[in-house]
Amino acid sequence: MSAAPASPIRLTELARGGGCACKIPPGELEDVVAGLRGTDPGDDLLVGLDDGDDAAVVRIANGQAVVMTTDFFTPVVDDPYDFGRVAAANALSDVYAMGGTPLVAVNLLAWPRDVLPMEVAAQVLQGGFDVAREAGCHVAGGHSIDDAEPKYGMAVTGLADPDRLLRNDAGEAGLPLTLTKPLGTGVLNSRHKQTGEVFAQAIASMTALNRDASVAALAAGVRAATDVTGFGLLGHLLKLVRASGVDAELDAAAVPYLDGARQALADGYVSGGTRRNLDWVRPHLSASVDEDELLLLADAQTSGGLLVVGELPGHPVIGRLVARAGDGPHVAVR
Structure with a gap:
């Protein structure tokens, strides 16, 4: 444990919560999406809404599957570069949790531009870029909005073997x-x-x-x-x-x-x-x-x-x- 950072900017003070603790409670979330189930368009959607798995998976040609996920949240740490790193690693994790390999990501950025300099946002984006590069995942653009609370994350697309997925509905007793x-x-x-x-x-x-x-x-x-x-x-x-x-x-x-x-x-x-x-x-x-x-x-x-x-x-x-x-x-x- 080290002393508090010297920077006067504390990102976590600008958000009501932080990180994945900001998620909508699981029971409430399931009620919201309940009406969307049963609308899956055919057999190529291998993983959809039914069991609340970590990412969507769609079978494509040549024995491959596309894994798609998105994740973003408010600051969990004050250092902007570390915030970007954490948010990117968290978003990439959903692809790994399905047994996939991340291929390309796009940034999702909400920023209080009248409160925080855009130079700080650049540090957040750099942190995300560096973690994606460590993962061998391309970063190509994204979307940003002016918002009262800073938020950052990524939408990530990956590839997987459709016959070797890691799923949350494949657990067996005794393991x-x-x-x-x-x-x-x-x-x-x-x-x-x-x-x-x-x-x-x-x-x-x-x-x-x-x-x-x-x-x-x-x-x-x-x-x-x-x-x-x-x-x-x-x-x-x-x-x-x-x-x-x-x-x-x-x-x-x-x-x-x-x-x-x-x-x-x-x-x-x-x-x-x-x-x-x-x-x-x-x-x-x-x-x-x-x-x-x-x-x-x-x-x-x-x-x-x-x-x-x-x-x-x-x-x-x-x-x-x-x-x-x-x-x-x-x-x-x-």
């Missing part, structure tokens, strides 16, 4: 659950927003690409995965088990956390998004751990890791999928 990044960015980002403290470990985690984990999952024959972002580990796990028709058992002691995350929780830096995540999951939850542990498991992550149904060398196994025991999805936390 282990692996997590490829530690949790805790939500509470650390909340602390950063309120105090200005900078957490290098959180920035390093949020800007790390999920590329290697995706490649390793495909090489291991994994068929089911999702990334862990604004709905927290519990929220994304619930979506996976619901879509797959199974239940899950989670070993809370096996879940890794970033340094400082537990202290940030103890000091009260919990976002409203995290509490809404836990409220949404609770009817499907049984737990022998305390409320603080559940809040960490529901912590709204920004640019989190992959939750993989299978084992990946070098990453912790945190639970397993089990056969559906009742009428609805259930997650047991021990």
Whole structure:
């Protein structure tokens, strides 16, 4: 942990929330899109709205599929270059979570031009460009608007093998659950927003690409995965088990956390998004751990890791999928 930045501009002060904690609550979002389901135009749309997967996937010619996603949010850190890096890594993650390779991205920028110099926006865009370049993904233009709150992200198009996708509806009972990044960015980002403290470990985690984990999952024959972002580990796990028709058992002691995350929780830096995540999951939850542990498991992550149904060398196994025991999805936390 280092001292607060010397710059007088604090991007996080210009936004009501930050990062993926700004997502519309999962229950409300599902109600909004419910009427759009069932309108898929034919068999070539391999992944659409039905299970709330990480990206849309459409089969094209020559044994390939196009993966399409978009993601943008308000600042999660004060440094504009790091904000761009985090937002780009987060947007690219949805392609990796489907087992795809990013091909081209376009920028999405909302900027309070009467409040923040455009030179600062240029730093945000540079951060996004540099992460996309690290991913081997072209950046070609985009769209910008004048807005009261700064927001940045990308729309990303990638390619995948339609027969080797990572989906959230392909989980099978008996398989282990692996997590490829530690949790805790939500509470650390909340602390950063309120105090200005900078957490290098959180920035390093949020800007790390999920590329290697995706490649390793495909090489291991994994068929089911999702990334862990604004709905927290519990929220994304619930979506996976619901879509797959199974239940899950989670070993809370096996879940890794970033340094400082537990202290940030103890000091009260919990976002409203995290509490809404836990409220949404609770009817499907049984737990022998305390409320603080559940809040960490529901912590709204920004640019989190992959939750993989299978084992990946070098990453912790945190639970397993089990056969559906009742009428609805259930997650047991021990």
